[in-house]
Amino acid sequence: MRLFGLETEYGITRDDLTEVDPVVESMELVRAHLTASFERRWDYAGEDPHEDARGFRVSGLAQDKEEDEFAARDAHRPFSFQDMKSDLVLPNGARFYNDHTHPEYSTPECRTLKDLLAQDRAGERIVQRAADRRNKSLGGEHVQLYKNNTDFHGHSYGCHDNYLVPRSIPFPRLVAGLLPFLVSRQVIAGTGKVGIEAQESGFVPGHFQLSQRADFMETELSVDTMHNRPILNTRDEPHADPRTFRRLHLIIGDANMCEYATALKVGTTRLVLELIERGAVPSLELDQPVAAVKQLSRDIDLKAVVRQKNGSSISGLDIQEQYYRAAAQTFAGLDEETDWVLREWGDTLTLLVQDRRRLIGKLDWVTKLWLLETFMQEERIGWDDPWLASLDLEYHNVHPERGLYLGLEAEGKAWRMTAEADIQRALAAGPADTRGAVRGLCVRRFPNQIRSVQWERVRFTGGLLPRTLDMSDLFEPSEVNRCLAIFEAAASPVDALTAWNERKDSQS
Amino acid sequence: MSYSTMPERRESPGDPMPKPGPTEEGGGPRRPETGSPEKDNLLKRMKKVDPKQAERYRQRTGE
Numbered sequence: 001m002r003l004f005g006l007e008t009e010y011g012i013t014r015d016d017l018t019e020v021d022p023v024v025e026s027m028e029l030v031r032a033h034l035t036a037s038f039e040r041r042w043d044y045a046g047e048d049p050h051e052d053a054r055g056f057r058v059s060g061l062a063q064d065k066e067e068d069e070f071a072a073r074d075a076h077r078p079f080s081f082q083d084m085k086s087d088l089v090l091p092n093g094a095r096f097y098n099d100h101t102h103p104e105y106s107t108p109e110c111r112t113l114k115d116l117l118a119q120d121r122a123g124e125r126i127v128q129r130a131a132d133r134r135n136k137s138l139g140g141e142h143v144q145l146y147k148n149n150t151d152f153h154g155h156s157y158g159c160h161d162n163y164l165v166p167r168s169i170p171f172p173r174l175v176a177g178l179l180p181f182l183v184s185r186q187v188i189a190g191t192g193k194v195g196i197e198a199q200e201s202g203f204v205p206g207h208f209q210l211s212q213r214a215d216f217m218e219t220e221l222s223v224d225t226m227h228n229r230p231i232l233n234t235r236d237e238p239h240a241d242p243r244t245f246r247r248l249h250l251i252i253g254d255a256n257m258c259e260y261a262t263a264l265k266v267g268t269t270r271l272v273l274e275l276i277e278r279g280a281v282p283s284l285e286l287d288q289p290v291a292a293v294k295q296l297s298r299d300i301d302l303k304a305v306v307r308q309k310n311g312s313s314i315s316g317l318d319i320q321e322q323y324y325r326a327a328a329q330t331f332a333g334l335d336e337e338t339d340w341v342l343r344e345w346g347d348t349l350t351l352l353v354q355d356r357r358r359l360i361g362k363l364d365w366v367t368k369l370w371l372l373e374t375f376m377q378e379e380r381i382g383w384d385d386p387w388l389a390s391l392d393l394e395y396h397n398v399h400p401e402r403g404l405y406l407g408l409e410a411e412g413k414a415w416r417m418t419a420e421a422d423i424q425r426a427l428a429a430g431p432a433d434t435r436g437a438v439r440g441l442c443v444r445r446f447p448n449q450i451r452s453v454q455w456e457r458v459r460f461t462g463g464l465l466p467r468t469l470d471m472s473d474l475f476e477p478s479e480v481n482r483c484l485a486i487f488e489a490a491a492s493p494v495d496a497l498t499a500w501n502e503r504k505d506s507q508s
Numbered sequence: 509m510s511y512s513t514m515p516e517r518r519e520s521p522g523d524p525m526p527k528p529g530p531t532e533e534g535g536g537p538r539r540p541e542t543g544s545p546e547k548d549n550l551l552k553r554m555k556k557v558d559p560k561q562a563e564r565y566r567q568r569t570g571e
Contacts, residue, residue, distance in 0.1 A: 009570045022568050067569050101568040152562045157570025225571040251571065375554050389562035391554055407553045
């Protein structure tokens, strides 16, 4: 079953204030997008970040001391929980809300990499459009948004990649198969970072590393996401029938600007999950995965080796090579998208060794390093110059006239899988072969009859009987198409639900 | 969509990188060739960035 999505928390700031209130700014940013009241009806039932995939439930989630203090102050603010979240469900089936003081855009569920990229790019447009509206009300271009993962002062925020996987795969098998892959995935998917930092600790300039998140990885497995961050998050929130599925929620990834890097990050991870399902992953077990994440990130020559439990050493590139070979051997010729991922994965690993310049505009860390080295030569400055961290930040600005990556892309120097028409389609509707399209269609067709929306259901208003569209097992494209046709043609949600339920009953 | 045609979707008229040559120290990406208008535009954009911007940039911890 292929289904994946990305959640991206954006950094937000105002350049006209010396003291920025991130709670208010993030709320106001999301509300600047608000075009109709129906969008604010997220259904929080069924969201439980305390459920752990290892088979237990934790009583609380860890936050650092500073965040505890912020949370205590937030409790006295004159906003309700719903006000603070300002949750919106968009006509393309995406979710846009304030998550922990960061505007977050969660793509609708996608089945193909091209749809995922289009939806991710649509997210950039949506948050920037909200910033434009907010700036208009402020009377200047004061609000800036960054698709990155650090503030260079020890505070990180995430870009999570999610995958629907069969619950029949034992969780320990997922962990064993994924850990070495995730530790080394940054050689392809890292966005690059100037300096070194750690949770709540200072910034050390003078270095360039592969990943923005590596410094913040503190443990191998954990249900936590804001403190004690794990390489593999164990949150068990399937957003689907829990008897059949789990949602793998990965928080180690960086927020990529390069489409190519996003496609490879998700495409290779999907193949590794399928390798695990088939019992075909390479036999690798790292001695200290958390230390290895940092060690590999801090070696831009990609020559660092990390210890395996069997006593041997291996480089990040060699770990990736072993996964690539297993995937190529198992999946070559399966379908067009799989072949594309395999070809580009193999080529990328080769180019990282032989001619890294050819990955500019494709991999973020390579592109950012190239820009910074060019600038350093031009300005005759060294790695310890604070200007470089500012340029690193500006690489991720999603303002089309300010962002460095977007500037590079505008000059045609970035590899693209999406065209403008793809992004415009993604702004208007969800991928036609996933339940995201159904969610978006309900929002567009029946905005005034929706009581609440969740990833797996839509509840409609009126009457005493439950009027809920249950999508917890709506994954087959043919069924999605049938459901879309019914909701497109029906005069009301009741008519649509009646027709859909009759169809399901006749099949059972 | 045909994945075999994806590289042709690149919006660049040509390879954005300079021609291959001897490996530079560290094996990293080479600097772009000087004098191209594209490079000058991007450098102008970079020079407009406030050197103190990252120092002032503060966020709260997210997920």
